[in-house]
Amino acid sequence: MHALEQHAKELFKKDLANLSDAETYKVLLDYVQEQMINSPVNQGKKKLYYISAEFLVGKLLTTNLINLGLYDEVSQVLEANGKSLHDVEKAETEPSLGNGGLGRLAACFLDSIASLGINGDGIGLNYHFGLFRQVFRDNQQASVPDEWLNHPNWLVKTETSYEIPFRHFNFKSSLYEIEIPGFEQKAHNRLRLFDLESVTSDIIEADSINFDKMNIPQNLTLFLYPDDSDYVGNLLRIYQQYFMVSNAAQLIIEEAKAKGSDLHDLYDYAVVQINDTHPAFIIPEFVRLLTTYHGFEFKEALAVIEKTVAFTNHTILAEALEKWPMAYIDEVVPEIAKIIRQLDEEIRSRYPDKEAVQIIDQDDRAHMAHIAIHFSFSTNGVAKLHTEILKNSELKPFYELYPDKFNNKTNGISFRRWIMAANPELTQLLDEKIGQDWHKDADLTAFEKEIDQADSLKRLQEIKHHNKLQLQEYLSDQQGVQLHDNAIIDVQIKRLHEYKRQQMLALYIIHKYLDIKAGNLPSTPITILFGGKAAPAYTIAQDIIHLILCLSELIAKDPEVSPYLQVIMVENYNVTSAEKLITAADISEQISLASKEASGTGNMKFMLNGALTICTLDGANVEIAERVGEDNIYIFGQDSETIVKLYETGDYHRHLADYYHRERIKPLVDFIVSDELLALGQHDRLYRLHEDIKYKDWFMALIDLEEFIDVKEKVYADYEDQESWTKKALINIAQAGYFSSDRTIQDYNQDIWKI
Numbered sequence: 001m002h003a004l005e006q007h008a009k010e011l012f013k014k015d016l017a018n019l020s021d022a023e024t025y026k027v028l029l030d031y032v033q034e035q036m037i038n039s040p041v042n043q044g045k046k047k048l049y050y051i052s053a054e055f056l057v058g059k060l061l062t063t064n065l066i067n068l069g070l071y072d073e074v075s076q077v078l079e080a081n082g083k084s085l086h087d088v089e090k091a092e093t094e095p096s097l098g099n100g101g102l103g104r105l106a107a108c109f110l111d112s113i114a115s116l117g118i119n120g121d122g123i124g125l126n127y128h129f130g131l132f133r134q135v136f137r138d139n140q141q142a143s144v145p146d147e148w149l150n151h152p153n154w155l156v157k158t159e160t161s162y163e164i165p166f167r168h169f170n171f172k173s174s175l176y177e178i179e180i181p182g183f184e185q186k187a188h189n190r191l192r193l194f195d196l197e198s199v200t201s202d203i204i205e206a207d208s209i210n211f212d213k214m215n216i217p218q219n220l221t222l223f224l225y226p227d228d229s230d231y232v233g234n235l236l237r238i239y240q241q242y243f244m245v246s247n248a249a250q251l252i253i254e255e256a257k258a259k260g261s262d263l264h265d266l267y268d269y270a271v272v273q274i275n276d277t278h279p280a281f282i283i284p285e286f287v288r289l290l291t292t293y294h295g296f297e298f299k300e301a302l303a304v305i306e307k308t309v310a311f312t313n314h315t316i317l318a319e320a321l322e323k324w325p326m327a328y329i330d331e332v333v334p335e336i337a338k339i340i341r342q343l344d345e346e347i348r349s350r351y352p353d354k355e356a357v358q359i360i361d362q363d364d365r366a367h368m369a370h371i372a373i374h375f376s377f378s379t380n381g382v383a384k385l386h387t388e389i390l391k392n393s394e395l396k397p398f399y400e401l402y403p404d405k406f407n408n409k410t411n412g413i414s415f416r417r418w419i420m421a422a423n424p425e426l427t428q429l430l431d432e433k434i435g436q437d438w439h440k441d442a443d444l445t446a447f448e449k450e451i452d453q454a455d456s457l458k459r460l461q462e463i464k465h466h467n468k469l470q471l472q473e474y475l476s477d478q479q480g481v482q483l484h485d486n487a488i489i490d491v492q493i494k495r496l497h498e499y500k501r502q503q504m505l506a507l508y509i510i511h512k513y514l515d516i517k518a519g520n521l522p523s524t525p526i527t528i529l530f531g532g533k534a535a536p537a538y539t540i541a542q543d544i545i546h547l548i549l550c551l552s553e554l555i556a557k558d559p560e561v562s563p564y565l566q567v568i569m570v571e572n573y574n575v576t577s578a579e580k581l582i583t584a585a586d587i588s589e590q591i592s593l594a595s596k597e598a599s600g601t602g603n604m605k606f607m608l609n610g611a612l613t614i615c616t617l618d619g620a621n622v623e624i625a626e627r628v629g630e631d632n633i634y635i636f637g638q639d640s641e642t643i644v645k646l647y648e649t650g651d652y653h654r655h656l657a658d659y660y661h662r663e664r665i666k667p668l669v670d671f672i673v674s675d676e677l678l679a680l681g682q683h684d685r686l687y688r689l690h691e692d693i694k695y696k697d698w699f700m701a702l703i704d705l706e707e708f709i710d711v712k713e714k715v716y717a718d719y720e721d722q723e724s725w726t727k728k729a730l731i732n733i734a735q736a737g738y739f740s741s742d743r744t745i746q747d748y749n750q751d752i753w754k755i
């Protein structure tokens with residue numbers, strides 16, 4: 001009897017064959033968990049600590065089985081018992097511990113760090129309800145708690161606990177862990193998530209994500225990114241961040257000491273990578289711990305910290321650069337406020353005439369990125385273009401001070417998840433054609449020789465078609481919509497934000513709708529899918545979702561249009577739905593306003609799965625284009641230099657009315673407040689969005705709209721020649737190797753971590 005069958009007996013007193021999928025999942029969870037707990041944890045003098053507010057890990061069963069080398073064996077045992085992994089996996093709930101690209105990047109990194117055998121853990125928080133779960137009601141987004149912890153999960157509780165001192169509280173934390181196995185590695189790493197036992201869902205109002213924000217003992221780790229539109233919401237964010245980093249710093253110091261460090265050599269035992277500024281309070285926290293408990297002088301502590309901490313920047317949007325009023329920090333953790341003032345004095349004495357690099361500004365706010373850059377040894381951007389923009393504009397005064405600290409680490413994605421787990425059939429085809437070395441080295445270039453092999457092209461088409469059927473099944477299960485058969489699948493999935501310009505694709509949909517109404521019928525039906533959440537306090541993003549949902553309904557109800565065009569907004573977009581959408585996609589929408597998307601990582605996942613990209617030259621799109629060549633990607637729009645200048649001069653916004661009044665643009669924008677849409681939607685939302693685009697358009701959707709429409713028509717026309725299309729897809733797959741997160745992590749390790 002296989003160990004799995006044994007487990008089924010022990011756990012449920014039944015034969016494996018007689019278990020429900022949910023019960024089978026539980027058996028598998030226990031079985032895999034046991035294998036991991038019994039395998040050694042990575043050891044070694046120096047260790048990486050990757051600290052992040054988000055870890056968007058997704059379902060873990062399949063990737064764990066792949067990494068542990070159990071996938072085939074387990075699939076066979078299940079099959080012998082009349083089950084499929086595909087069905088059993090449906091019973092797994094994905095942890096709600098992240099929000100978007102930064103969190104998913106952290107998850108891909110954990111996989112690559114473990115797979116390269118690097119000694120390194122993730123550290124974060126165990127949010128009980130994570131980010132909200134998105135539901136659609138009346139064509140609008142509503143937010144409800146995501147109860148992921150109520151389902152069987154991979155968390156293991158440990159005995160580890162630290163005291164975390166706030167002004168008004170003294171908390172004792174608990175540490176939970178998720179084991180992170182590497183691909184074909186003996187030893188594993190861990191994701192370590194801190195929590196507070198007194199936190200309770202009792203304080204959440206029914207059917208909402210509202211709760212008493214002042215009740216810190218009961219709310220501290222309830223939600224990721226609690227609404228921070230008011231004072232108490234801001235304080236809660238500081239409470240969370242400090243709780244995360246004080247735990248992290250205490251753990252790091254304890255582990256280093258256990259290995260023989262006297263802490264004056266901490267950097268020989270630990271390297272701390274902070275994922276954006278959310279964990280930047282770890283710098284003053286290290287100062288506090290080293291000076292209070294370990295006999296360090298202030299400057300002595302700084303000298304050690306500056307060699308231990310490294311910082312990654314993920315955005316140049318001003319709104320996302322954290323600046324905390326000193327009074328707030330004082331209210332939450334006065335000792336940290338005091339240390340930040342000392343850090344500010346230190347920088348003022350080092351660089352007396354450089355106001356731009358000071359830590360505390362004239363409004364008495366602490367700039368977290370400034371702390372992170374001054375007191376770390378490395379600052380990196382996440383794509384070539386992004387890093388250049390940081391050096392030459394956003395962070396220029398810092399680059400002038402520290403040219404050697406700045407470096408680029410172009411993002412990457414885990415091939416274990418984004419092809420081996422998500423697209424088993426493409427994996428199979430690649431294995432047949434180029435062998436299995438790519439599982440380890442991510443080199444897919446040999447696949448390019450298949451470009452003249454009719455059977456390979458046909459297989460690619462069949463795989464895409466099959467993945468579309470899987471997506472059809474998924475959407476029908478999840479939200480009861482029926483995906484068109486044989487449509488072009490055109491996908492934009494990412495957080496809702498004006499700079500990502502979902503509104504521009506919505507305007508294109510209006511164009512296409514009106515065009516079909518005018519009798520111009522597409523040869524192949526087009527299905528445009530969106531997925532993404534809007535921050536609850538981000539009104540215009542909510543309005544854009546509303547517009548998309550209204551368009552979706554309008555088109556679905558119009559028998560003249562619906563056979564040719566379908567618009568679907570996927571509810572509660574997450575890692576699981578991403579896997580289905582990306583593998584089924586023909587077209588990848590990467591249409592951000594140039595200069596605004598730091599990198600993007602979805603762009604890489606689509607490419608790897610054979611979708612063609614329509615994009616602006618932004619973030620990592622630039623590097624994708626470099627690799628596939630201009631014949632195999634669709635580029636449009638103003639470039640980043642032009643856009644940066646337009647913001648400087650104000651020229652675009654001064655002339656916005658001219659764009660709006662263009663013959664091809666005005667009817668599309670005005671359709672937002674047409675009778676047809678007003679009949680389906682909320683007047684205030686539609687009028688607000690209409691006004692926003694007409695009079696403000698801060699992220700310049702209209703500047704690129706006409707060119708976007710033209711390129712989209714070309715893309716759809718090109719799709720009609722399936723042979724040439726599939727060849728382009730093949731080149732995209734073959735060129736995706738550079739975007740493996742294994743390459744990214746090797747770069748981090750070589751240049752920054754040195755483990």
Ligand code: 26Q
Pocket residue numbers: 099100101102103105225228276314315319320321322382411597598599600601619
């Ligand atoms: C900051 C202050 C106040 C409230 C919220 C925040 C906040 C929260 C989340 C700021 C930023 C984030 C997340 C950012 C993020 O996901 N950035 C994405 O990171 C990816 C990985 O590097 C890039 O590929 C994307 O381009 C970038 O948008």
